[in-house]
Amino acid sequence: MENSISIRNITKAFGEKKVLDNISLKIGKGEIFGLLGPSGAGKTTLIKILTGQLKAENGTSIINGVDSQKLTGKDYSRFGIMMDNFGVYDRLSCFDNLKIFARVYDIGNDRINKALEAVGLSEAKKTAASNLSKGMKSRLRLARVFMIDPEILFLDEPTSGLDPATADEIQKMILAEKDKGKTIFLTTHTMREAEKLCNNIALLNEGKIVEYGSPKEICRRYNHQKKLKIHLTDGTEKEIPHDENSAEIISELIKSGRAETIHTTEPDLEMVFMELTGKELTA
Numbered sequence: 084m085e086n087s088i089s090i091r092n093i094t095k096a097f098g099e100k101k102v103l104d105n106i107s108l109k110i111g112k113g114e115i116f117g118l119l120g121p122s123g124a125g126k127t128t129l130i131k132i133l134t135g136q137l138k139a140e141n142g143t144s145i146i147n148g149v150d151s152q153k154l155t156g157k158d159y160s161r162f163g164i165m166m167d168n169f170g171v172y173d174r175l176s177c178f179d180n181l182k183i184f185a186r187v188y189d190i191g192n193d194r195i196n197k198a199l200e201a202v203g204l205s206e207a208k209k210t211a212a213s214n215l216s217k218g219m220k221s222r223l224r225l226a227r228v229f230m231i232d233p234e235i236l237f238l239d240e241p242t243s244g245l246d247p248a249t250a251d252e253i254q255k256m257i258l259a260e261k262d263k264g265k266t267i268f269l270t271t272h273t274m275r276e277a278e279k280l281c282n283n284i285a286l287l288n289e290g291k292i293v294e295y296g297s298p299k300e301i302c303r304r305y306n307h308q309k310k311l312k313i314h315l316t317d318g319t320e321k322e323i324p325h326d327e328n329s330a331e332i333i334s335e336l337i338k339s340g341r342a343e344t345i346h347t348t349e350p351d352l353e354m355v356f357m358e359l360t361g362k363e364l365t366a
């Protein structure tokens with residue numbers, strides 16, 4: 084598969100503190116990649132390096148075929164960045180907030196309106212950003228990315244702090260971008276989001292990638308127990324080993340009408356992360 088992002092041996096320290104320690108990753112064209120890790124793991128630092136906002140001490144990162152430390156103006160119109168420090172101007176309306184950036188990218192008003200519509204902010208077009216809710220501000224930041232129509236989207240915790248319904252809507256918008264063939268690099272604290280959106284994830288802990296793969300693959304890899312959980316019609320649960328005897332036990336339970344549902348007991352990403360790091364993923 085063609086790679087949109089190729090990261091080799093990236094290392095970054097702030098003073099004595101090594102924040103990224105020899106990070107290597109490949110992100111395929113058209114995939115949603117999720118960088119997961121607890122607060123302070125180095126997620127935002129990596130995005131800043133990839134988008135040319137920070138210099139790495141060592142290593143290379145190639146974005147769309149261009150070294151991210153050597154990006155020029157025209158490269159910036161090929162990727163969009165959504166992060167907290169890319170602020171929203173409170174005194175300006177939603178439209179005017181986008182207009183400022185539209186000028187830089189030579190984007191016409193029609194595309195601004197289309198982006199506002201895509202994130203559900205058409206009606207708030209003239210509303211000052213100071214009057215927007217947290218969720219609406221996130222939408223506005225996303226509209227700025229959509230407006231550029233970039234090939235790669237860098238989204239730093241796009242649903243952080245949002246209520247579940249708004250988070251869900253934003254996740255749908257992200258999936259719609261993927262359907263258009265875009266490559267998406269996102270960071271998140273929430274494993275549910277990663278499970279829902281990402282083709283591949285990397286778990287970052289103390290500057291190192293401790294696991295990489297599809298969410299399902301990773302969970303399967305840590306399925307040491309190999310058990311089956313059976314919910315019985317009397318409301319109780321039964322756990323049995325997943326081995327050569329399981330078929331017979333299950334067959335009995337089904338024949339006698341006692342089995343309601345049968346599940347494998349794979350760990351979720353949160354459990355895998357706990358096992359690897361001794362820490363919880365969620366902040």
Ligand SMILES: Nc1ncnc2c1ncn2[C@@H]1O[C@H](COP(=O)(O)OP(=O)(O)OP(=O)(O)O)[C@@H](O)[C@H]1O
Binds near residue numbers: 097102122123125126
């Ligand atoms: N400009 C800076 N100067 C000094 N230290 C920094 C700087 N930027 C980040 N750090 C430190 O680097 C580490 C990683 O920070 P980073 O913001 O990349 O983490 P993160 O994984 O994005 O965390 P969060 O989930 O809270 O956003 C932290 O210990 C942070 O304090």
Ligand SMILES: [Mg+2]
Binds near residue numbers: 126128
């Ligand atoms: Mg961060």
